[in-house]
Each structure stands twice: as structure tokens, then as C-alpha cells.
Amino acid sequence: MSTMINMVRSLVAVASLAIATPALAAGAKVEIDYQNWSFAGPFGSYDRGQLQRGFKVYRENCSACHGLRLVAFRNLAENGGPSFSEDQAKAIAAEYTVVDGPDDFGDMYDRPAILADRFPSPFPNEQAARAANNGAYPPDFSLLAKARAAQRGFPAFVFDIFTQYQENGPDYIYSLLTGYVDAPEGVVVPDGQYYNHSFLAGEFISMAPPLFDEAVEYTDGTPMTVEQYAKDVSAFMMWAAEPHLEDRKKIGFRVMVFLIVFAGLLYFTKKQLWRNADH
Numbered sequence: 001m002s003t004m005i006n007m008v009r010s011l012v013a014v015a016s017l018a019i020a021t022p023a024l025a026a027g028a029k030v031e032i033d034y035q036n037w038s039f040a041g042p043f044g045s046y047d048r049g050q051l052q053r054g055f056k057v058y059r060e061n062c063s064a065c066h067g068l069r070l071v072a073f074r075n076l077a078e079n080g081g082p083s084f085s086e087d088q089a090k091a092i093a094a095e096y097t098v099v100d101g102p103d104d105f106g107d108m109y110d111r112p113a114i115l116a117d118r119f120p121s122p123f124p125n126e127q128a129a130r131a132a133n134n135g136a137y138p139p140d141f142s143l144l145a146k147a148r149a150a151q152r153g154f155p156a157f158v159f160d161i162f163t164q165y166q167e168n169g170p171d172y173i174y175s176l177l178t179g180y181v182d183a184p185e186g187v188v189v190p191d192g193q194y195y196n197h198s199f200l201a202g203e204f205i206s207m208a209p210p211l212f213d214e215a216v217e218y219t220d221g222t223p224m225t226v227e228q229y230a231k232d233v234s235a236f237m238m239w240a241a242e243p244h245l246e247d248r249k250k251i252g253f254r255v256m257v258f259l260i261v262f263a264g265l266l267y268f269t270k271k272q273l274w275r276n277a278d279h
Helices: 002-020 048-062 073-077 086-094 126-132 156-163 168-177 226-241 245-273
Strands: 097-100 109-112
Touching: 048 226, 073 086, 168 226
Parallel strands: none
Antiparallel strands: 097 109
16 A cells, blocks of 8 residues: 555656656747657667668768767667668778877877777867857767657656657657748847757757758658658667667566566465465
8 A cells, every 4th residue: 555655656746847847848839749760669679771861861961060979880780770781881981080099109190980980070179169150069969869858748758658658859859850940920030040949948049950852862762851851860869879779678578578477476386385374
């Protein structure tokens, strides 16, 4: 009985926190377009073709401003990822230049990247990044899909516990990339900024619309639209933030099966040992 009371108290406390802590979607009229993801749910997995398309969108449209400093080129060829071959990953790495050294004379030098290297930053430091982007600092993409999310308010978050919904980050990134619209009548957009109804920090964002129809060529017949680009790169960013998602879900399922079987064995063992005992 006390356990049940504690559970109810916990749910009430979490619900109160969700109501008190703004899901900015309500307070700031943020519009989040929730998507169906292949990696959603307890048995979800990444779509390899989508990850490869998302990487292409990142490399051709996003990498000039946004880094990927926690992802190594070898990760592109590892299980659970975009499934590039090792030769393909090597070819991709060779297109980048990294700083190495010092050499025998104590000098740093540039060389083509190898599989062991991580994606180099497009800027040498934060000050250079801000100077090139009108004072705004483009965030690194490595963990952005886990760090940026519009919280779902009560009671949706309660159901998310049981459905294991964890895709708030990709949903928000997709909504942000497709959320550039004309400002409502009477709203003045500051110089150097753009109106975006899905931006969590407010209605105005310094990043110009990064995606346009047919900006990136797909060779597999997938539609070349802003919505498709946004979904593909959001999925790729989710993989970058959680490359071992599939392994985690497989281990979690096995643990749940083990616990259920173990609980059953304990129950029948107890029944066997105490069947003749007076209660």
C-alpha cells in the first residue's frame, strides 16, 4: 500500500514539475511537428539509407557552420550507423584536412584526415565562428538531438513513459528546419534574423533557412524536398548523438525477458518450498 502511495506521489510531483516548467511550445507558441521515426519505440532501429542521406545533407548544407567534433570518420562504417564501407569512410575522411603535429621541428602541419580522426570544426575557435555568423555561435551537431527538445506537457509525458517515446530532439530539429515562415502581420523581424515559429528561444533566429527544395541531389529516388531533407538530417543527428541506440534497445529487451523469467522462477520456487507450510 505504501509503495502505491509513493508511486502516486511521484507522478503528482512530476506532473506538477511539467506544468510549472514551461513546455515552451505553449508559452511561446512553439509549433512542433511530431514525426514517425524508424528508431522510435522499444524495437526501433535506424534506417541506413536515411542516415546516409542525412549525412549528405549535413556535409553539403550544414558542415560549413556546424561541427561534428565527437564523431570519428570510422564511426561511419561501424555497425548501427550509416553502414558505409570502410573504403567509403576512408574516401570521406580524405576530403577533410586536420591539423597534426608537432613535427621534428616543432611545427604543426596539415594532413588529410584518416579513419581515426574526428570531424574537424569549420572554425578555429568560437570567436571566429561568431564573427562569421553575425555574432551567433553555431552549435556543434554531435549531441544536439539529445540536448535540444521541446518538452511534451502533461498528460502526454505520462504516456511517453509507457511508450518509451524519446524522440523529442529529432522532432524539434525537424520542426525548426521546416518552421521558417513569413512573420505575422505587425511583427517586425530584426535585421539579420528570421522568423521561425518552432524556435524554442523565441520567434527570431539568426540562422538563415538552410534547406531548399532540390538543394541536395538524392540518387535513390527519395523526394528532394525541404521536409525530406529535414527529416533525414534530423535522423542523422539522432544517430550522431546516440550511435549505440540499437544495441541499448536489444540489451534492454533481453534484460526485461530475463527479469520476467527470473520473477516467474522465484514465484514457483516459493510455491514449491512453502506449499506445506501453514500461513
